[in-house]
Amino acid sequence: MNPAKIKYLPFILFILLSCSLSTLKAAKNTQITYTISFPEAKAHYAEIEMDIAGLNQPQLVLKMPVWAPGSYLTQEYAKNVESITAASDSKLLSVIKTRKNIWNVNTAGISSLKIRYRIYTFEQTAENSFIDYSHAYLSAPGIFLYSAGMLHQSSVIHIKPYKNWTRISTSLNPVKDDPFTLYAPDYDILFDSPIEIGNHDIFTFNTNGIRHEMAMYGGGKCDKERITKELTKIISAESDIFGENPNKRYVFIIHHTDREAGSAEHLNSSVIQIPGRVYADGTDYHRFLSGLSQEYFQLWNGKRLMPASLMSLAYDREINSTELWLADGISHYYQNLIMQRAALYPTANYLENIAGEFNRLMNNPEGTDEYQINANADVWEKFYRHKGNYEGDRTISAIRGSVIALMLDLEIIKYSEGQRNLDDVMRYMYVTYYKQLKRGYTSKEFKAALEVFTGQNLNDFYKKYVTGMADMDPNQYLNYAGYKLSDRKESVDNESAMVLAAPGNGRIRYAIEDLSPRLSASQLLVRKKWLSL
Numbered sequence: 009m010n011p012a013k014i015k016y017l018p019f020i021l022f023i024l025l026s027c028s029l030s031t032l033k034a035a036k037n038t039q040i041t042y043t044i045s046f047p048e049a050k051a052h053y054a055e056i057e058m059d060i061a062g063l064n065q066p067q068l069v070l071k072m073p074v075w076a077p078g079s080y081l082t083q084e085y086a087k088n089v090e091s092i093t094a095a096s097d098s099k100l101l102s103v104i105k106t107r108k109n110i111w112n113v114n115t116a117g118i119s120s121l122k123i124r125y126r127i128y129t130f131e132q133t134a135e136n137s138f139i140d141y142s143h144a145y146l147s148a149p150g151i152f153l154y155s156a157g158m159l160h161q162s163s164v165i166h167i168k169p170y171k172n173w174t175r176i177s178t179s180l181n182p183v184k185d186d187p188f189t190l191y192a193p194d195y196d197i198l199f200d201s202p203i204e205i206g207n208h209d210i211f212t213f214n215t216n217g218i219r220h221e222m223a224m225y226g227g228g229k230c231d232k233e234r235i236t237k238e239l240t241k242i243i244s245a246e247s248d249i250f251g252e253n254p255n256k257r258y259v260f261i262i263h264h265t266d267r268e269a270g271s272a273e274h275l276n277s278s279v280i281q282i283p284g285r286v287y288a289d290g291t292d293y294h295r296f297l298s299g300l301s302q303e304y305f306q307l308w309n310g311k312r313l314m315p316a317s318l319m320s321l322a323y324d325r326e327i328n329s330t331e332l333w334l335a336d337g338i339s340h341y342y343q344n345l346i347m348q349r350a351a352l353y354p355t356a357n358y359l360e361n362i363a364g365e366f367n368r369l370m371n372n373p374e375g376t377d378e379y380q381i382n383a384n385a386d387v388w389e390k391f392y393r394h395k396g397n398y399e400g401d402r403t404i405s406a407i408r409g410s411v412i413a414l415m416l417d418l419e420i421i422k423y424s425e426g427q428r429n430l431d432d433v434m435r436y437m438y439v440t441y442y443k444q445l446k447r448g449y450t451s452k453e454f455k456a457a458l459e460v461f462t463g464q465n466l467n468d469f470y471k472k473y474v475t476g477m478a479d480m481d482p483n484q485y486l487n488y489a490g491y492k493l494s495d496r497k498e499s500v501d502n503e504s505a506m507v508l509a510a511p512g513n514g515r516i517r518y519a520i521e522d523l524s525p526r527l528s529a530s531q532l533l534v535r536k537k538w539l540s541l
Contacts, residue, residue, distance in 0.1 A: 037062040037064070038060065038061070038062040038063060038158065038161055039059075039060070039061045039062055040058065040059070040060050040155075040158070040161055040162070040163040040164075041058075041059040041163065041164045041165075041166065042056060042057065042058050042059075042152060042163060042164070042165045042166065043056070043057040043059075043165075043166040043168065044056050044146075044151070044165065044166070044167050044168065045168040045170075046139060046144060046168070046169070046170035047170075049139055049140060049141050049144065049170040049171075050140060050141045052128055052129050052130045052138070052139050052140060053126050053127065053128055053129070053139065054126065054127045054129060054137070054139055054144065054146070054151065055124070055125075055126050055127075056123075056124070056125055056126070056127060056151065056152070056153075057122060057123070057124050058122070058123040058124075058125075058152075058153060059120070059121075059122050059123075060120060060121055060122075060123070060155070061119065061120040062119065062120070063115055063118060063119050063120060063121070064119065065115060066114070066115060066116040067112060067113065067114060067115060067116075068094075068112070068113040068115045068121075068155055069110060069111075069112055069113075069155065069156035069157075070110070070111045070112075070113065070123065070153045070154070070155055070156075071109060071110050071111075071153065071154055071155075071156055071323070071324050072085050072086040072089060072109040072110075072149075072150075072153055072324075073085060073109075073149035073150070073154075073199060073323035073324065074086075074109060074323065074324060074325060074326065075149065075323065075326055076135045076147055076148075076149040076150070076199065076272065077149070077196075077199055077200040077272075077274060077275075078134075078135075078200070078272035078273045078274050078278075078279075078306075079134065079135040079270075079272045080326075080332065080336070081135060082326055083135060083136070083149075083150065084108075085109070085149060085150040086108050086109035087108075088127050088128045088129065088150065089125055089126075089127060089153075090125065090126040090127070090128060091124070091125060091126050092111060092123065092124070092125040093123070093124050093125070094113045094121055094122070094123050094124075095121060095122050095124075096115075096118045096120060096121040096122075101113055101114060101115075101118075101121065102114055109324060110324070111153075123153065125153065127150065127151055129144075129150075132263070132265055132281065133270055133281065134147070134270045134271050134272040134279040134280070134281055135147055135150075135270075135272055136150060137150050137151060141170070141171075142206060142207075143173070143204065143205060143206030143207070143208060143225055144170070144173075144203075144204075144205040144206060145202065145203075145204055145205075145225075145261070145263065145279075146202060146203040146204075146205070147202055148198055148199045148200075148201055148202060148203065149199045149323065152195075152198060152199070154195050154323070158195075159194060159195045159196065159323075160194045160195075161194065161195070162191070162192060162193050162194060163191075163192050163195075163198060164183060164189065164190070164191055164192075165180070165189070165190040165191075165192065165198075166188065166189050167188040167189070167190070167203075167205060168188070169188065169205055170205075172207070173205055173206050173207060174207055175205070175206060175207055175208055175210060175223075176188060176203065176204065176205045177203070177204040177205075177208065177210065177221060177223035177259055177261060178190065178201055178202065178203040178204065178259060178277070179201050179257065179258070179259050179274065179275065179276035179277040180192055180197075180198070180201045180203070190203075195323075197275065199323065200274045200275040200311075201274060201275070201276070201277065202261060202272075202274060202277060202279050204223050204225060204261045206225065208223050208224060208225040209223075209224045209225075210222065210223050210224070211224075211232050211236075213236040213239075213240065215239075215240045215243045215244065215253075216243075216244065216247065216253060218243075218253055218255050218256065218257065218258065219256075219257045219258070220239070220243070220257075220258050220259075220260065221257070221258070221259045221260065222235070222260045222262065223259060223260065223261045223262065224262045224264065225261075225262065225263050225264065226263055226264035226265060226284060227264055227284050228262070228264040228284035228286075228287060229284070229287060229288075230287045231287065238297060238350070238352055239297075239300060241350035241351075241352065242297065242300065242301045242304065242346055242347070242350055242352075243304060244350075245346050245349050245350050246301070246304060246305050246308070246342075246346055249308075249342075249431045249434055249435060250308045250434065250435055250438050251435055251438075251439070254307065254308070254312060255276055255307065257276065258276055258277060258304075258307070259276065259277040259278075260277070260278055260280065260300065261277065261278070261279045261280070262280050262281075262282070263279070263280070263281040263282070264282065264283065264284035265281050265282070265283060265284075266283060267283060271299055271302075271303055272303075273302075273303040273304075273306040273307065273310065273311065274311070275307065275311050276307070278300070278303035278304065280296070280299055280300065280303065282296055282299075294347065294352065294353055294357070297347060297352060298343045298344050298346075298347050298361075299343070301342070301343040301344075301346045301347060302339050302340060302342070302343030305339045305342050305343060305346065306335070306339045308434075308438055309335060309338055309339050309342075309434060309438075310335040310336065310339055312438070312442045313434070313437055313438045313441060313442045313449075314335060314442075314448045314449075315329060315331035315332075315334055315335060315448055315449060315450070315451065315454075316447065316448030316449060316450055317329035317330070317331055317448070318331065318332070318335060318448065319447075319448040330451065331450075331451050331454075332409075333406075333408065333409030333412065333474075334409070334451070334454060336406045336409060337406050337407075337408065337409015337410050337412060337413055338409065338410070338413045338430075338434070340406045340407070340409065340410040340413075341409075341410040341411075341413035341414055341417070341430075342413075344358055344361045344362075345358070348539060348540065349540045355539055355541070358539070359491070359520040359522075360520070362414065362520055363493070363518050363519050363520045365407060365410055365411060365414075366411070366480070366482065366493055366518045367517060367518050368407050369407050369408055369411060369480060370480065370518065408473075408480070411480055411482065412473050412474065413430065414482070414485070415469075415473070415482060415485040416430060416458060416462075416469075417429055417430035417538065418485040418486070418488045418489060418534065418538060419462050419464065419469075419485060419488075420432070420433070420458070420461050420462045421488065421489075421534045421537045421538055422485075422488040422530070422534055423462045423463050423464055424461065424462070424463070425530075425533065426533040426534060426536070426537040428461050429537055429538070432461050433454075433457050433458055433461050436457055436460075436461070437449060437454065437457055441453070455470060486520070487523070487531075488530075488531065488534045489531060489534045489535040489538050489539075490522065490523045490524060490527040490528075490531035490532070490534075490535055491520050491521065491522060491523060491535075492520070492521045492523055493518055493519070493520060493521070494518065494519050494520075494521040495518060
């Protein structure tokens with residue numbers, strides 16, 4: 009280092025420390041309050057007032073997120089912001105839009121101000137808000153502007169319901185027992201807490217002392233006792249994997265729509281949008297339950313146990329990570345495995361679901377020639393999109409990640425002689441990195457844990473399936489449990505929209521073939537451990 013720079017280093021550090029302390033002091037004295045009303049609910053508008061007090065800075069930079077926690081899809085929330093104004097003591101201030109989702113306000117000499125704006129909401133998806141005369145579903149990242157440098161700031165949210173709305177469901181805690189006044193300790197929690205307001209149906213149940221709320225909008229003739237019983241099995245099975253349930257309260261928000269519009273997991277809640285008819289059909293109902301299973305599983309894997317690369321929550325841009333398959337793919341693997349363990353359908357159904365995963369992957373034009381790590385980047389632009397050539401299954405991070413998890417699970421069971429499985433790895437990672445070290449993990453650290461529990465070097469496995477483009481070859485692993493993936497050479501062009509055509513060679517149906525009764529003792533042991541038989 010230059011000697012001159014060394015000479016002035018203590019002075020520079022003093023200045024930086026002083027600036028940091030001043031910023032922390034200013035942030036500590038800042039109070040933020042939102043008031044949301046719906047005078048034009050029929051026209052799909054919400055009106056928001058953002059009051060900021062205790063300011064001590066020359067400029068306020070307001071931002072609107074471009075993505076929502078629980079959904080790895082680039083959004084354009086800023087397009088819905090209208091009529092934004094800023095005022096202090098009734099004096100209007102200049103608001104300058106510098107980017108598509110950023111507004112600057114000159115706050116020199118100003119200690120408090122009020123920001124007013126309107127939000128248009130007319131998208132029925134789990135990631136986007138929707139308001140009409142019957143209810144308001146608020147996806148928080150598309151509703152709340154935030155100030156740069158204040159993501160750790162707490163806020164209070166006042167909800168003024170439209171006309172006869174009497175109910176609210178959210179994982180945010182009420183203030184002084186007023187359900188329409190909510191408290192958010194910081195923006196990470198606020199943006200991860202959707203809010204349902206209206207006159208929706210609510211029922212609750214307790215599992216292991218944890219209160220679960222089902223908020224169901226749009227009708228749907230469901231058997232509440234059955235849902236309670238079967239969800240309790242799912243929740244208990246997942247809690248057993250990690251050794252605890254970190255919730256005190258959990259909220260399921262269910263929207264019954266005319267079509268399946270997706271789902272999103274959150275820290276203490278989840279949103280599922282499904283047709284109301286799902287309860288009448290066994291297959292659809294099981295898909296509904298398995299969807300709940302995945303969203304709930306991610307309160308551990310994906311929300312608390314996380315790759316370090318996903319923990320930097322920069323809401324004004326997408327996060328680049330090569331480990332999304334660990335959070336999303338492994339959770340996808342467990343969603344149906346938990347259904348099998350909870351005996352919510354026969355083993356044959358579970359094996360059909362696995363075959364379906366291979367159908368989706370291996371009939372996919374990108375499924376066998378895409379790096380897994382590239383799939384993590386593509387997810388921001390392609391996943392969840394259903395327009396033109398962008399179909400959900402074309403981004404295979406979750407599907408390929410799920411198949412990788414299946415093969416790793418069987419590898420662990422095989423080489424531990426039925427003493428361990430992927431559960432042990434997930435529990436170890438959760439306890440070590442979330443509870444003890446209180447940080448995210450790296451891909452290298454996850455691989456090291458897998459190698460401890462398999463007792464095998466996984467370099468070749470990773471080179472083939474994670475960092476490489478090798479075709480998926482599951483039969484080595486399925487054979488550990490006495491199964492085989494067979495190619496029936498049957499065209500299924502019109503059978504299912506879930507299977508995509510590979511260019512030029514049609515669609516092939518893959519099926520899981522049982523190799524019984526000629527099974528070795530080792531295969532029987534692996535099968536028993538894997539399927540919890």
